[in-house]
Structure formats: structure tokens, C-alpha cells
Amino acid sequence: MAKKQYSFYPGCSSQSGASSSNYLTSTQSMVNLLDVALNEIPDWNCCGASIGYAGGGELPRVALSARNLALSEQHNPGQEVVATCAACWLATREAKERLDHSATLLAETNEALKEAGLVFKNEAPPARHMVEVLIEDIGYETLKSGVKKPLEGIKFAGYVGCQTNRPFGIDGESFENPMYLDRMVESMGGEAITNYDQKVTCCGGALAFSEPEKSQKQIHDIIESAYDHGADMIVTPCPLCQANVEIYQGEVNKRYGKKFNIPVTYYSQLITVAYGGSSKDAALDGQIIRATRLEEIANK
Amino acid sequence: MSIEKYTRSFLKEVEERVEEGHWVKMCMQCGVCAGSCPLGAHWEHTPQKIFMMIRAGKREEVLSSDSMWMCTSCYQCIVRCPRKLPITHIMHGLAYLAKREGLVPKNQPTAQFGQLFWDNLVKTGRVNELKLSLGMYFKDGFSQGIKNAMAMQSVGLGMMKAKRLNPMEIMGGHGIKDKSGFHAMLKKARELEDSRRKLA
Numbered sequence A: 001m002a003k004k005q006y007s008f009y010p011g012c013s014s015q016s017g018a019s020s021s022n023y024l025t026s027t028q029s030m031v032n033l034l035d036v037a038l039n040e041i042p043d044w045n046c047c048g049a050s051i052g053y054a055g056g057g058e059l060p061r062v063a064l065s066a067r068n069l070a071l072s073e074q075h076n077p078g079q080e081v082v083a084t085c086a087a088c089w090l091a092t093r094e095a096k097e098r099l100d101h102s103a104t105l106l107a108e109t110n111e112a113l114k115e116a117g118l119v120f121k122n123e124a125p126p127a128r129h130m131v132e133v134l135i136e137d138i139g140y141e142t143l144k145s146g147v148k149k150p151l152e153g154i155k156f157a158g159y160v161g162c163q164t165n166r167p168f169g170i171d172g173e174s175f176e177n178p179m180y181l182d183r184m185v186e187s188m189g190g191e192a193i194t195n196y197d198q199k200v201t202c203c204g205g206a207l208a209f210s211e212p213e214k215s216q217k218q219i220h221d222i223i224e225s226a227y228d229h230g231a232d233m234i235v236t237p238c239p240l241c242q243a244n245v246e247i248y249q250g251e252v253n254k255r256y257g258k259k260f261n262i263p264v265t266y267y268s269q270l271i272t273v274a275y276g277g278s279s280k281d282a283a284l285d286g287q288i289i290r291a292t293r294l295e296e297i298a299n300k
Numbered sequence B: 001m002s003i004e005k006y007t008r009s010f011l012k013e014v015e016e017r018v019e020e021g022h023w024v025k026m027c028m029q030c031g032v033c034a035g036s037c038p039l040g041a042h043w044e045h046t047p048q049k050i051f052m053m054i055r056a057g058k059r060e061e062v063l064s065s066d067s068m069w070m071c072t073s074c075y076q077c078i079v080r081c082p083r084k085l086p087i088t089h090i091m092h093g094l095a096y097l098a099k100r101e102g103l104v105p106k107n108q109p110t111a112q113f114g115q116l117f118w119d120n121l122v123k124t125g126r127v128n129e130l131k132l133s134l135g136m137y138f139k140d141g142f143s144q145g146i147k148n149a150m151a152m153q154s155v156g157l158g159m160m161k162a163k164r165l166n167p168m169e170i171m172g173g174h175g176i177k178d179k180s181g182f183h184a185m186l187k188k189a190r191e192l193e194d195s196r197r198k199l200a
């Protein structure tokens, strides 16, 4: 059995055939290489993300996360919930925080859960982001010690975005200039652009879709700064950031007369490749803009 | 719900009917949040100003405003506010109240997208990204939908090639097993919230 066991909340966008399926594939390869087991919460549901407010109000949204937490308590007792999606992590943590603070909300949530035959006991600690597992439970030094193929010569702009960073953030990191992504890149032997000034700029989130003309300015700035700093590729911990920054490059080029074509990868792909995994293990075939430099190392 | 009860105090209404609304009175009008929104140029009223307007009783003006719908949920304001107001959630709550009161500006795209997103997830318990995007493209009718979908065709094809958008999702796609329990749970949650916040 793997050393560390966690209760895993993958989220909708990671499912096969969905926008961040490459994140899930590379995460699975990464945790196998790190001897960590992710036990999927049976029958988990969508967390509602942030945009769920428009249709769902507060209690139904909290109930969504509470259902996942109740299922986790029941099927993966004693295991911490871990999410890979920033929005999933945020929604799940936020729901628990509200339930901790309001007896009314907790009572009503349990009344709603009863309809699904569930009860939320609020036993487990707050949900964690996969990044926390990597840097807190495993640690940079240990991460570094397993590197077989250092990502030498590749310059990464670490795009942290919003929701992995605010409001909870990663312990010990500042909101304005978190360093953990850069340190992860360095642990893998890559070159981190530590003065990348757009690292916590919002990509527009769901509004990239509903208000494209307004949001593409954000995406433009995030990419332009990566180019200005000489980045070979962008790396991010968030599936929505990844999708927004990668897939709209063609649109941004049209709107701003640019020729952007920069790969946007996940930290899980970097670790998988550095640990000796194949292109396929790292789901590099899932990039719309191919990360050729990473593929070269993986195929070496 | 009769609105008369609140005509004299919109602040009181916000405290009772809006998610985290009880925080509004804590705002000290420092203006820090006003400079935090990524789409700031498109906000008719900044969060700071919205809190002032609530206290001034400007119910229609606030609820029928486009502003709250410009919130990207970036949480920049929350981490900066010296009074620790959960500004993001109050914006969401005001937008939701506006929706329930029928005051959202017509064809507000984020309001429409948010509703489509919610309906989509409620149906199967998980979001079906293909149906969600098609729903958004076709919200203004068939011919506009074709135009929108054509405009985004290169994005869609790239996603399909990378196996990150599955055309078969149109047939159903991912979903949870216990749909009936899930639906009963959400129905109950909505009833309880509606009665507590007098939204029905």
C-alpha cells in the first residue's frame, strides 16, 4: 500500500474528455511516482465553482460541498480531502468554514443532506490543495531528491492565478508574491522566472467565457509578461487558469494583433517528466499548444 | 414577499436576505476594494460605492446594476479589506437577490451563463462542458448561435484534437449515480433558504 492516503476530489473539469483531463492524467502519474494514493470520493458531485452563485444561492451551494464531504467521511474515514482544482478546493474549504461558523447553516445543510440519506459530521480537517500535499507533506527537498531528468534550460513563468492563492492561499506564502510554484520549478531543475509580475493576475475566471472582450485583456497581459521575461512556457496549478490562458491565445492574437503561441502546463506534468515519466504519462498529448521542450526531455 | 417591509431600510433587507449581508455595515469606506477588481473599468459602481448606496437606501439602483456581475471571484478585495469584509460573497449575494427579484439587466451575459452553469450541474450532478458552451452560444437563438459557435470553432477543434472536449458528451456524458437523492437534497436546500431569507 502507498505511504500516504488521501480522499480525492477530482472535479468535473478533470473527467475524461473534459477540459483539464490532462491535469488528472498527469496527477495520477505524479502520485504513483511519489508513492501517494488518491482514493476518489465515490459518487462525488460538482462543487458549483464560484459562478454557481448566480443560479444556486448560498445553502444549495454549501450543500453541494457538504455532500462530497459527507461521502468522504463515510467512505474514506480519517483521510484528508485533497483537490487538484483551485475552485473545487476553495468551494470545499469555504463551505466547511461557513458550516463551522453557523449552527443554522449546519442544521439546514444536514436537513437537506438527509434527503440524500447522508449526514455531515464535520470530523475531517479543511480540504487541502494538491500543492500543499507536495510542499508540506512531502517537502521540496524530498521532491528534489527523486528527480531523474532535471528540466534543465527551460524557463518557466509560474502563473499562480487567484483561487489557489486567495483567500486561503498556501501557508507561509504572501498573497501578492507567492513563491511556491517557483520553488517547485527549481526543485525539478527548471529555471523559474521569479520576477514574473503577472503571477497572481486574474485571468477572468468564468467571465473569460461570458465576457470575452472584457477578460481577454487579462489573458493578454498574463501572456505578454511571460514573453517579456523570456519564458519558454507557463506553468500553473489551476485548471481554469490553464484553459483560459492556453485556449484563448488565438482569440487574443486576433484582438490584439499578436503572435502568442506559448505552452501552458501543469506542475504535475513537470514533476512527472522530471521523475522519468513518458510524454503520455504526463499527458503532454493533451496540450493544444505543444510543450515541445518538455516532450524532448520526456523522450530522452 | 412584499417589499414594503424594507422600503425604509435597504440595509436591513441586505442584512437579512443577502449572503454575508450582515457585514455591510462594517465597511468604513476606505476605498481599498474599489481598486482591486480585475475588470474594474467595467464596474459602474465599485464595491465600496455599492456599500454606500445600500446604506443610502438605493435599492433599485443597486439591484438593477450590472456591477456585481463583473465580479470574477478573484478574492483580491477580501484579502486586502482592512475590515475583513467578505466582499466577493456579498457581491454574489446581491447578484442572486437581484435575480430572485427579477431586477437583473436584460441579457446580462454572466447572469445567463451562471444560470446555465447551475442548471447544467443540477441535471446530472456534474458539469457537461459541451452542453454548457453550446447553451451559451445558442442563448440568443439559432442563427446567432451558429455565428458564435463558428467564431469559436478553432478553439473547439483544438480542444477536441487534444481530447479535452468530447463531442459524445452531447449524448449524456458524465453524471453521478444517486441523482434522485441529489435532486431531493437541492430542492430541500432551496426551500429552506427561501423561507429563511424570504425569497419565495
Ligand code: SF4
Pocket (backbone or CB within 6 Å): A010, A011, A012, A013, A014, A045, A046, A047, A048, A049, A085, A086, A087, A088, B127
Ligand atoms: S470547480 Fe469546476 S470543475 Fe471543480 S467541481 Fe467545481 S465546477 Fe466542477
Ligand code: SF4
Pocket (backbone or CB within 6 Å): A086, A160, A161, A162, A163, A164, A201, A202, A203, A204, A205, A206, A238, A240, A241, A244, B072, B073, B074
Ligand atoms: S485566475 Fe481567475 S480563473 Fe484562474 S483561478 Fe483565479 S479567478 Fe479563477
Ligand code: SF4
Pocket (backbone or CB within 6 Å): B026, B027, B028, B029, B030, B031, B032, B033, B034, B047, B048, B051, B080, B081, B082, B083, B084, B085, B087
Ligand atoms: S476595503 Fe473594506 S472597508 Fe474599505 S471600502 Fe472596501 S469594503 Fe469598505
Ligand code: SF4
Pocket (backbone or CB within 6 Å): B036, B037, B038, B039, B047, B070, B071, B072, B073, B074, B075, B076, B077, B078, B087, B088, B091
Ligand atoms: S472578488 Fe469580485 S469584488 Fe472582489 S476584487 Fe475580485 S472582482 Fe472585485
